[in-house]
Amino acid sequence: MLELKGAVKRYSGGGSIFKKRWLTALDHLSLTVRRGEFFSLVGESGCGKSTLARIVAGLENLDDGELHFDGRRVPDISIFKDRQMRRRVQMIFQDPYSSLNPRMRVGDILREPLRSFGWGDAPAIEKRVVELAEIIRFPLSTLERYPHQFSGGQRQRIAIARAIAATPEVLICDEPVSALDVSIKGQIINLLIDIQEQLGVTILFISHDLSLVSKISDRVGVMYLGRIVEIGDAASVFSDPRHPYTRVLLDAIPTVNRDGRRQGAPLAGEVPSPFAIPTACRFRDRCSLAFDKCAIEEPGLDAVASTRAHYAACHLRDRAQPRKAAADPPRIPGVEIFYTNTSEHQPSNLAKETA
Amino acid sequence: MDTLLEINNLSVTVMTGGRELAAVRNVSLDVAPGEVLAIVGESGSGKSLTALSVLGLLSKGVARISEGEIIFDGDDLAKARPHVLDRHRGRDIGMIFQEPLSALNPVLKIGDQIIEGMVVRNEVSRTEARKRALAALTDVRVSDPERRLDQYPHELSGGMRQRVMIALALISSPRLLIADEPTTALDVTIQAQVLEVLKDLQRRRGLSMILITHDLGIVADMADRIAVMYAGEIVETGTVDDILSAPKHPYTIGLLSCLPEFSPPGRRLVVMQGSIPALDERIDGCRFKSRCPRYQPGPCDAPIPLIDLAPGHQCRCIRPFRSQLAKVHHA
Ligand SMILES: Nc1ncnc2c1ncn2[C@@H]1O[C@H](COP(=O)(O)OP(=O)(O)O)[C@@H](O)[C@H]1O
Numbered sequence: 024m025l026e027l028k029g030a031v032k033r034y035s036g037g038g039s040i041f042k043k044r045w046l047t048a049l050d051h052l053s054l055t056v057r058r059g060e061f062f063s064l065v066g067e068s069g070c071g072k073s074t075l076a077r078i079v080a081g082l083e084n085l086d087d088g089e090l091h092f093d094g095r096r097v098p099d100i101s102i103f104k105d106r107q108m109r110r111r112v113q114m115i116f117q118d119p120y121s122s123l124n125p126r127m128r129v130g131d132i133l134r135e136p137l138r139s140f141g142w143g144d145a146p147a148i149e150k151r152v153v154e155l156a157e158i159i160r161f162p163l164s165t166l167e168r169y170p171h172q173f174s175g176g177q178r179q180r181i182a183i184a185r186a187i188a189a190t191p192e193v194l195i196c197d198e199p200v201s202a203l204d205v206s207i208k209g210q211i212i213n214l215l216i217d218i219q220e221q222l223g224v225t226i227l228f229i230s231h232d233l234s235l236v237s238k239i240s241d242r243v244g245v246m247y248l249g250r251i252v253e254i255g256d257a258a259s260v261f262s263d264p265r266h267p268y269t270r271v272l273l274d275a276i277p278t279v280n281r282d283g284r285r286q287g288a289p290l291a292g293e294v295p296s297p298f299a300i301p302t303a304c305r306f307r308d309r310c311s312l313a314f315d316k317c318a319i320e321e322p323g324l325d326a327v328a329s330t331r332a333h334y335a336a337c338h339l340r341d342r343a344q345p346r347k348a349a350a351d352p353p354r355i356p357g358v359e360i361f362y363t364n365t366s367e368h369q370p371s372n373l374a375k376e377t378a
Numbered sequence: 379m380d381t382l383l384e385i386n387n388l389s390v391t392v393m394t395g396g397r398e399l400a401a402v403r404n405v406s407l408d409v410a411p412g413e414v415l416a417i418v419g420e421s422g423s424g425k426s427l428t429a430l431s432v433l434g435l436l437s438k439g440v441a442r443i444s445e446g447e448i449i450f451d452g453d454d455l456a457k458a459r460p461h462v463l464d465r466h467r468g469r470d471i472g473m474i475f476q477e478p479l480s481a482l483n484p485v486l487k488i489g490d491q492i493i494e495g496m497v498v499r500n501e502v503s504r505t506e507a508r509k510r511a512l513a514a515l516t517d518v519r520v521s522d523p524e525r526r527l528d529q530y531p532h533e534l535s536g537g538m539r540q541r542v543m544i545a546l547a548l549i550s551s552p553r554l555l556i557a558d559e560p561t562t563a564l565d566v567t568i569q570a571q572v573l574e575v576l577k578d579l580q581r582r583r584g585l586s587m588i589l590i591t592h593d594l595g596i597v598a599d600m601a602d603r604i605a606v607m608y609a610g611e612i613v614e615t616g617t618v619d620d621i622l623s624a625p626k627h628p629y630t631i632g633l634l635s636c637l638p639e640f641s642p643p644g645r646r647l648v649v650m651q652g653s654i655p656a657l658d659e660r661i662d663g664c665r666f667k668s669r670c671p672r673y674q675p676g677p678c679d680a681p682i683p684l685i686d687l688a689p690g691h692q693c694r695c696i697r698p699f700r701s702q703l704a705k706v707h708h709a
Pocket residue numbers: 392393394401419420421422423424425426427428437440441657
């Protein structure tokens with residue numbers, strides 16, 4: 024569905040006019056996202072996740088490499104100009120407040136993309152607005168209100184409705200729940216899962232919350248300094264990570280379940296400067312397993328032996344080291360009193376409108 | 379029990395739209411020497427206002443303590459005069475916040491910021507102060523501490539800045555440290571490093587700490603006791619084991635069930651319907667009732683007191699969850 028081949032993106036970061044300094048945000052990155060899947064991208068801040076998102080959304084150009092959409096190469100910035108392309112790829116951001124026009128009523132916010140993408144005549148547009156309100160569970164009366172009259176979670180639902188208004192094929196979500204409270208996160212996540220499962224929209228989900236990503240994704244890519252260092256089925260990557268970086272990321276998650284907690288020492292050091300990416304293996308100066316080869320030869324993103332579709336850019340990728348699973352799946356008495364809410368969220372009217 | 383800080387019946391009001399509304403309601407808490415008390419809850423539940431009250435940092439004309447006392451070292455900080463507050467804050471009580479950039483002076487070198495306080499308080503000479511500043515930075519494991527003394531806050535990464543904040547907060551050897559979402563803005567890897575530093579210093583110095591966070595994983599790692607706040611009130615309080623292994627209040631249970639690690643099988647997450655009530659919303663009885671799956675018309679509509687379930691474990695619910703299920707299973 025979406026493919027990046029050797030994608031390079033550099034930004035100039037000061038320096039003099041004669042000798043500009045360049046930072047490498049994407050460094051010959053290759054990535055394939057399959058149609059209809061929930062693909063998540065994780066990694067520390069500054070590793071290039073948002074840059075990748077903006078490129079795929081057509082908001083920025085690549086300096087080198089190619090972006091393919093649906094098997095066809097996308098020429099530079101054409102998404103911007105090509106209305107069809109813009110309709111097919113939509114994006115939502117972390118802060119739903121700054122991305123919604125505060126002076127527009129919710130109804131108009133939803134009408135706008137429908138008009139600009141030529142959805143149909145006025146009655147068709149109104150019909151679609153009603154459908155969208157149902158999808159995000161907004162009573163029709165609330166469409167007359169302004170964004171500031173809603174909570175953060177509700178605003179994010181408005182942003183999602185606007186993004187899916189003209190039936191895009193790909194929805195890019197850049198940290199959509201990072202600013203929300205735990206009790207609200209679920210509403211947004213479940214809505215995104217509905218949109219993927221019921222409407223068949225491909226989701227590219229960017230997050231730094233690994234425990235969330237491990238639960239909701241089909242596949243996951245781990246980024247480090249502008250490159251994918253591990254990629255594969257979420258279940259495989261999270262239960263048996265083959266890149267040491269993925270492992271330390273997982274070990275760093277604070278968890279409530281005491282057995283499953285802190286399986287190693289925290290990762291030393293901080294992300295190196297993207298102005299000076301280490302040669303050979305880019306992770307070697309923080310890696311506890313680094314050996315001489317890591318400073319000489321760059322490990323490719325190659326398949327892990329005896330797995331299906333699990334790749335890691337580490338010379339030691341074939342050393343299996345499954346993570347210790349919690350002995351007993353965590354259980355807290357009473358936790359199920361809220362479970363009904365999960366099924367209550369089952370989509371009611373999503374399926375019908377694809378038909 | 380030995381206590382260092384005792385908050386009794388604290389209520390805080392805030393001015394919004396020309397009206398004075400209750401944001402913290404009759405909160406009572408205590409912290410023993412060397413103890414880490416975590417305050418958890420969704421944003422807007424009154425955690426920060428509670429902490430700011432202890433620090434005497436409520437913004438004038440906007441928020442004020444309307445009732446209650448805050449006893450620290452024999453002084454009631456709720457009624458203390460500014461100079462008494464100033465004496466405690468910064469010396470006996472240290473603080474760190476989520477965004478160190480706003481707490482650090484942007485035009486002052488790191489070294490000068492740390493040294494200045496000591497010199498102003500006339501404690502030591504400049505040379506001695508610089509030596510102590512260096513030791514303090516080493517203590518929080520700032521890399522290259524000598525060079526950092528001459529850098530400005532914006533030249534440091536978020537993780538380094540937060541370490542500097544910790545060094546600054548601890549330089550005068552306070553007995554109580556108040557940390558409001560200290561690692562929320564950091565990446566997990568950096569968060570893990572900063573938490574290690576905090577935990578290590580807390581243990582080594584026998585520091586008491588109030589840790590405010592919305593991350594229950596951090597609480598499990600750091601705290602001895604937990605107070606769960608909802609809509610301005612404490613709804614459950616107990617030891618970490620009480621709260622995380624055998625929660626009784628539906629809200630506490632809800633907070634835990636929202637975590638991916640406790641969600642039911644499948645991809646979907648648990649949702650707590652609705653959201654925290656607005657400050658001006660009139661609610662009779664339980665303040666959580668609109669979101670509670672155990673709500674019962676009648677009993678839940680009358681004021682709900684904080685009830686003792688076991689020594690040290692209290693819960694503000696008339697239908698607390700009383701399952702022995704887990705124990706039976708493990709026997
Ligand atoms: N300066 C202020 N002006 C107006 N309302 C405030 C102010 N500070 C806090 N509040 C309100 O008081 C309530 C509790 O806030 P706070 O203590 O910051 O909660 P928490 O730290 O738990 O997120 C919230 O409804 C918040 O909007």
